[in-house]
Amino acid sequence: MNFLLKLMKKFEPPFKEGRLKRWYPLYEATETFIFEPTVPTPGAPHVRDAMNTKRFMFLVVMGLIPATLWAFYAFGWRPLAVIIVSYAVGGIIEVGFSIARKEEISEGFLVTGLLFGLVMPATVPLWLVAAGVAFGVLFGKEIFGGTGRNPFNPALLGFAFVYLSWPVHMAPSAYIVPTMHWPGYLAKYLHSGNMMVDALSGATPLSMAQVHGYHYALAHYSLTDMFFGFIPGATGEVSAVLLLLGGLFILVTRVANWRIPVGIFIGVGLLSGILYAINPGKYYPPLFHFVAGGLMLGAFFMATDPVSAPDTQGGKWLYGLFCGMNIVVIRQFAPLPEGVMFSILLMNLFAPLFDEIFLRRRARKEKAYA
Amino acid sequence: MKHLTFNGGYQFNFRGAPSAEVVDVSVGESLRFDLDAGTVTWVCEVAQGAHVDAFAVLARAKDAPEVCFVSPVAGTVARVVVGAAGSDEGGKVASAELGASDGAAGFVEVTPDDASATTSPEGMALDGSWSDQRNEARAAVARAGLWWRIRDGFTGAVAGLDDSPEQVIVRGLFTEPFFPVEEQLAVERSDALVRGLEVLDKLAGQQAPALVVVRQGMPKELSELVKVKSVEIVEAPARYPAENPQFLDGLLAGWSGRGSGRTWVIDLQDVLRLGDLATTGVYDVREYVALAGEGLSKPSHAMVFPGSSISHVLSGDRAVSGKGPVRVLLGGMLTGKSVSLDGWVTPGTRSVVVVPEHQKRRFLGFLAPGLDEDSFSYGFLSNLAPGHARGAHAGLRGQVRYCISCSYCEWVCPVGLNPQTLWKLGDIGEVEEAASQGLMRCIGCGLCSYVCPAKIELTADLKRSQEQYRQMLAEEEAAAGAA
Structure with a gap:
C-alpha cells in the first residue's frame, strides 16, 4: 500500500502550504482515514491504549450493521439511498464547519449519518432526509462547537425536526410492511411512487395500539414478528433481536456504557409493569413495549451517545431510568404513538442536571479529604 | 496481614519484560550526577580536580545540609558545573515532566580510579559509628547517603530529619512496566532485610509500624522471614499504580488523614542497603x-x-x-x-x-482486527486472549480530539476521581470547581491519559490545573495577609 501513500503525499503540498490551505482538514481527514497516523506521544505516559475515536465510532457502526442489513431485506434498497444522502449532506456540513473552524474533521459523524438514516421510514423523500440531517448536525452539534460539545444527539434532533415539520411523510402510509417470503424486498427499490404496487403500507404496531388498543396491534403482528422484525417501522428499528445483538456487542466492547440501556429497560419494565397491573386492558404489557417500536435502537445506540448523556456514572443511571419511564408515559398518555426519540432528547436536556446531583455529592465527599 | 484493595487501576502486559538474569554492569568511564534531582536540590561540596573516596560526600541537600549525597566510587572530580549549562542563568528551567530535570541546575562528574571495577568497594569505613539512638542513627544514615531515599508519602519530597512518622511504607511490589521485581531480592537477602527493617524501626521511632507492600500470593518465605517487631505485611493486587507513594499513603493512612511528615515511603532494595550499612558499615551502591x-x-x-x-x-x-x-x-x-x-x-x-517509536502507517488501521493491541476497551481481537503480552510503542495511536465523555478515565482512575469532569473544568479555567471535585487528590499515575481514546493529555493537564489552584491559593493567602 506504500505506493498509495506516496501518491497521496504528492497531493499534500498545495493543501499544507499553498493555495488549497483552507481545505487542509479535508486532505488530513482523508489521509489519516486511509493510513493510520503516527503521532509520537508528547510525554509521560509514553505508551497509549490502542483505542482511538476512529475505532470507537467504527465499533458503533459495526453494532448497527445487522440492523442495517435487515433494513435492506425488509424494505428494499431504498434505505441505502437514504443512508447515502444522510452521510453526504451531513458530511458536507461537518467538513464545512471543520474548515471554518480550522480544526480536524472529527469522526462522530460516522455514527450520526448512519443513525439518522435508520430512524427514517423507507419511503421518505430524499430531500427530506437532507433537510433533517442538515438541521440535526447544524443545530444539534456544530453551533455548539462540534463533536464532544453537543448537548443533543444530532441524529435525534434531526429526526424530531422532520417528524414535527413534515408529519405527512412520517404518517402510517409512509411505512412499508415487510414480507415474510424470501427474499423479502431484497431486489426491490420501494419509494413513495411504486410502493403501493409492489408492497403494502401499514401503520406501525404502536400507531395501531394508540388508536385501537394494543390488542388490535397484537392481532396483526405477534410479539415474535416484532422481535424478529416483520413489522412496519423506521428502517433500522424494527428487528429487536438484531439490535439486541449489536447492542450487546457495543456493551461488551465498552463502547457504550451498560448503565444507560439497563437503566432504560428497568424504567420501561417498571412503569409499564405497574400500569399493566393496574389496567391490563388499556395499558400495554411490558413485553410489547420492548419489541414494538424503537426502544432497542434508542436504548442501545441513541441514549448511549456518551457526549449527550451525563458524565457521572450515577447520572447515567438516573438518565436511563427516567428515560425509560418517560418512554412509557409518552406512549400511553401523550398524543404520540412513539416516545423513544423524544424521551431521549428530553433527557439529553436533563443530563447536566443529573450530573449536578452527583457532582455535589462528590464535592461533599471530597471536602472530608481536603 | 493486611489486604489492600482498590477500584480501577490497570494490569499491563507488554512484551520486552526483563528476564530473571541479573547482569553486573561495570562502572564505565565517568559518572555524572545532576544537582537538581527533581525532588532534591543538591549543593556541590567538592571542587573540580579533587580526589574523592568511595562514600565521600559529593553534595548536600540545599534545605537540609545533613542529608548527603555520596560518591559511589573512589575517583577524581572531573567536572563541576553549577547553573544551567549553556543558558544565562541557572535554576530557571522548570521541568515539564515528572522526575528529574535535564541538569538545569548543573552537575558533578566523577571519573573512577579504576574503570574496570565491577563491584562496590568493601570495608570502607564511614565517619562515625553506628548507634541505636534515633537521632544519631538518622544522622549516620544521612551521612551515608541513604536518607534521601526515604520519601514523604504526602509531598513526595525527601523525608524530614525531624519527622515523627506514623507509619513507614516499604514498597516491594512494582507494577509499572518495567520495574524490577524486588520481592525476589528480599527472599534472597533475607538477613539484610530483617536487619534493614530493624534499622528502619529505629529511624522512624517506636510508634511507626513498617508496612511491607507485596504482591498477593507472595513467596511464603517472606512472611516467615519478617519477624521484626512492628512489621506488617500488606498484600496488594498487582495492578498499576499499586506502588505509587501518594496512592499508598492515601490508601494506608486514609485520604482524610494525610499530611506531610506522617508517612514515609522507602523501597525494599533501600531497606536492604540500610541493613548492610548497619551490619558492615557499607552498602552496595549500585x-x-x-x-x-x-x-x-x-x-x-x-x-x-x-x-x-x-x-x-x-x-x-x-x-x-x-x-x-x-x-x-x-x-x-x-x-x-x-x-x-x-x-x-x-x-x-x-x-x-x-x-x-511508532513508524508503520497501517492501511485502514481502524478496521484492523487488532491481534496485537493492548486496550482497556474490548474493541480488539487480542482482548480475547488476555494472557498474551502485547507490543508497545511510543505513539499516540490516534489523533487528538475533544473529550467524547467515554468514561474510560473514570473507570481506571485508582483514586476514584472523574478525570473527564476535572479536565473539562480545567479546560474552561474553573480550577476551583475542579478542586472541589477532588483535583488535588490526583496522583499523576498517567492511567487516564493512557486509556483516553481522544488522546487528551489528561495527566499533564490536570497537573497544570493543580499548579494553577495552588498558585491561586497562594495569591489569596498573600492578599489576605496584605489586608
Missing part, C-alpha cells in the same frame, strides 16, 4: 534496575552504578536492537522520563526502558 522494553534484544535485570551514562549501560549485550528509532525512558512507561542515549542514570532509577 541500583538494582530493569533494562527492558521491546527496543532491547535481551531485556534483563542489572546492577548499575548510579550516574552511569546510558550509552554505557546499553552497550554490548545490552545494546538497543537497532530495528528503527527508539525512545529511551528512565523509569517506567507511564511516569518515566524520556532521555537521549547521552543521558545519565539518575540515582534511584528503577528501570531503563527502550520503546520503539
Whole structure:
C-alpha cells in the first residue's frame, strides 16, 4: 500500500502550504482515514491504549450493521439511498464547519449519518432526509462547537425536526410492511411512487395500539414478528433481536456504557409493569413495549451517545431510568404513538442536571479529604 | 496481614519484560550526577580536580545540609558545573515532566580510579559509628547517603530529619512496566532485610509500624522471614499504580488523614542497603534496575552504578536492537522520563526502558482486527486472549480530539476521581470547581491519559490545573495577609 501513500503525499503540498490551505482538514481527514497516523506521544505516559475515536465510532457502526442489513431485506434498497444522502449532506456540513473552524474533521459523524438514516421510514423523500440531517448536525452539534460539545444527539434532533415539520411523510402510509417470503424486498427499490404496487403500507404496531388498543396491534403482528422484525417501522428499528445483538456487542466492547440501556429497560419494565397491573386492558404489557417500536435502537445506540448523556456514572443511571419511564408515559398518555426519540432528547436536556446531583455529592465527599 | 484493595487501576502486559538474569554492569568511564534531582536540590561540596573516596560526600541537600549525597566510587572530580549549562542563568528551567530535570541546575562528574571495577568497594569505613539512638542513627544514615531515599508519602519530597512518622511504607511490589521485581531480592537477602527493617524501626521511632507492600500470593518465605517487631505485611493486587507513594499513603493512612511528615515511603532494595550499612558499615551502591522494553534484544535485570551514562549501560549485550528509532525512558512507561542515549542514570532509577517509536502507517488501521493491541476497551481481537503480552510503542495511536465523555478515565482512575469532569473544568479555567471535585487528590499515575481514546493529555493537564489552584491559593493567602 506504500505506493498509495506516496501518491497521496504528492497531493499534500498545495493543501499544507499553498493555495488549497483552507481545505487542509479535508486532505488530513482523508489521509489519516486511509493510513493510520503516527503521532509520537508528547510525554509521560509514553505508551497509549490502542483505542482511538476512529475505532470507537467504527465499533458503533459495526453494532448497527445487522440492523442495517435487515433494513435492506425488509424494505428494499431504498434505505441505502437514504443512508447515502444522510452521510453526504451531513458530511458536507461537518467538513464545512471543520474548515471554518480550522480544526480536524472529527469522526462522530460516522455514527450520526448512519443513525439518522435508520430512524427514517423507507419511503421518505430524499430531500427530506437532507433537510433533517442538515438541521440535526447544524443545530444539534456544530453551533455548539462540534463533536464532544453537543448537548443533543444530532441524529435525534434531526429526526424530531422532520417528524414535527413534515408529519405527512412520517404518517402510517409512509411505512412499508415487510414480507415474510424470501427474499423479502431484497431486489426491490420501494419509494413513495411504486410502493403501493409492489408492497403494502401499514401503520406501525404502536400507531395501531394508540388508536385501537394494543390488542388490535397484537392481532396483526405477534410479539415474535416484532422481535424478529416483520413489522412496519423506521428502517433500522424494527428487528429487536438484531439490535439486541449489536447492542450487546457495543456493551461488551465498552463502547457504550451498560448503565444507560439497563437503566432504560428497568424504567420501561417498571412503569409499564405497574400500569399493566393496574389496567391490563388499556395499558400495554411490558413485553410489547420492548419489541414494538424503537426502544432497542434508542436504548442501545441513541441514549448511549456518551457526549449527550451525563458524565457521572450515577447520572447515567438516573438518565436511563427516567428515560425509560418517560418512554412509557409518552406512549400511553401523550398524543404520540412513539416516545423513544423524544424521551431521549428530553433527557439529553436533563443530563447536566443529573450530573449536578452527583457532582455535589462528590464535592461533599471530597471536602472530608481536603 | 493486611489486604489492600482498590477500584480501577490497570494490569499491563507488554512484551520486552526483563528476564530473571541479573547482569553486573561495570562502572564505565565517568559518572555524572545532576544537582537538581527533581525532588532534591543538591549543593556541590567538592571542587573540580579533587580526589574523592568511595562514600565521600559529593553534595548536600540545599534545605537540609545533613542529608548527603555520596560518591559511589573512589575517583577524581572531573567536572563541576553549577547553573544551567549553556543558558544565562541557572535554576530557571522548570521541568515539564515528572522526575528529574535535564541538569538545569548543573552537575558533578566523577571519573573512577579504576574503570574496570565491577563491584562496590568493601570495608570502607564511614565517619562515625553506628548507634541505636534515633537521632544519631538518622544522622549516620544521612551521612551515608541513604536518607534521601526515604520519601514523604504526602509531598513526595525527601523525608524530614525531624519527622515523627506514623507509619513507614516499604514498597516491594512494582507494577509499572518495567520495574524490577524486588520481592525476589528480599527472599534472597533475607538477613539484610530483617536487619534493614530493624534499622528502619529505629529511624522512624517506636510508634511507626513498617508496612511491607507485596504482591498477593507472595513467596511464603517472606512472611516467615519478617519477624521484626512492628512489621506488617500488606498484600496488594498487582495492578498499576499499586506502588505509587501518594496512592499508598492515601490508601494506608486514609485520604482524610494525610499530611506531610506522617508517612514515609522507602523501597525494599533501600531497606536492604540500610541493613548492610548497619551490619558492615557499607552498602552496595549500585541500583538494582530493569533494562527492558521491546527496543532491547535481551531485556534483563542489572546492577548499575548510579550516574552511569546510558550509552554505557546499553552497550554490548545490552545494546538497543537497532530495528528503527527508539525512545529511551528512565523509569517506567507511564511516569518515566524520556532521555537521549547521552543521558545519565539518575540515582534511584528503577528501570531503563527502550520503546520503539511508532513508524508503520497501517492501511485502514481502524478496521484492523487488532491481534496485537493492548486496550482497556474490548474493541480488539487480542482482548480475547488476555494472557498474551502485547507490543508497545511510543505513539499516540490516534489523533487528538475533544473529550467524547467515554468514561474510560473514570473507570481506571485508582483514586476514584472523574478525570473527564476535572479536565473539562480545567479546560474552561474553573480550577476551583475542579478542586472541589477532588483535583488535588490526583496522583499523576498517567492511567487516564493512557486509556483516553481522544488522546487528551489528561495527566499533564490536570497537573497544570493543580499548579494553577495552588498558585491561586497562594495569591489569596498573600492578599489576605496584605489586608
